[in-house]
Amino acid sequence: MISLEQKHHSLLQEAKRRTQPDIANLRLCFELLALTAAIDRDCAVRLAPHNLSEGKFVVLFLLHGQPHGLSPHELADRAGVTRPTITGLLDGLERDGFLARHSNLQDRRKVSIRLSEKGDATARTLFADHTQWIGTLFGGFSSEERIQFSALLQRVWRNTDAGKMASPAIAGET
Structure with a gap:
């Protein structure tokens, strides 16, 4: 229980x-x-x-495999957070050596966020470890059980206020 x-x-x-x-x-x-x-x-x-929170981990994951980096507003959009929130996450990650801000030579207002070597190595290792751990949470579930569980969660979602307000395409995603 x-x-x-x-x-x-x-x-x-x-x-x-x-x-x-x-x-x-x-x-x-x-x-x-x-x-x-x-x-x-x-x-x-x-x-x-x-020295990572879930939010910082998400930023590392989003930047991993982006050799040219992403702008802060792109990161905020992809992470589903506000721009002030992404600024705080980036400040902490930069302070801890996971990433660096790079100015655009033609337009100094544009900034590209890129992982450092430490950030890249950490993202690679943690993503593999984290996804493996998440997979163990549903260890022993058959394919049919996962489908059934997902369908049950969808039924509960549709009963929430957010689920009722979601578009039919989003509410019915599996």
């Missing part, structure tokens, strides 16, 4: 006390939240020895 946070235990107890219907659905939601929190914690622990 998945270990729930105390607040979720308390909410379940209160829902039972009030004889709320669908307590099993509440529990399932709380189990999913506990699972995602555990995955996030594990991810943070795996990246911490490299």
Whole structure:
């Protein structure tokens, strides 16, 4: 059984006390939240020895294999973060020697972000390690179970406000 946070235990107890219907659905939601929190914690622990957060790791991954680099606004768009957020991530990665900013000789307003040797080596190693670890989370699942699990997650997604507002093409992606 998945270990729930105390607040979720308390909410379940209160829902039972009030004889709320669908307590099993509440529990399932709380189990999913506990699972995602555990995955996030594990991810943070795996990246911490490299002085990386998930956001910094994403930036390294996006820059890996980009010999000419990417602009800060391209990185922000691809990472799905704001420009001030990407600036903070880039500042930290540059300070730690993972990347460098390169000015355009023709237009000094344009900046290209490129990985350093350290950043390239770290991105290569961590991407392989990270994807292998993620793969182990679903170890033992058959192809059919993965398809079924994905379909169940899609059903839950469609019941969220975000899922209801998403375009039909996005809501139905698998």
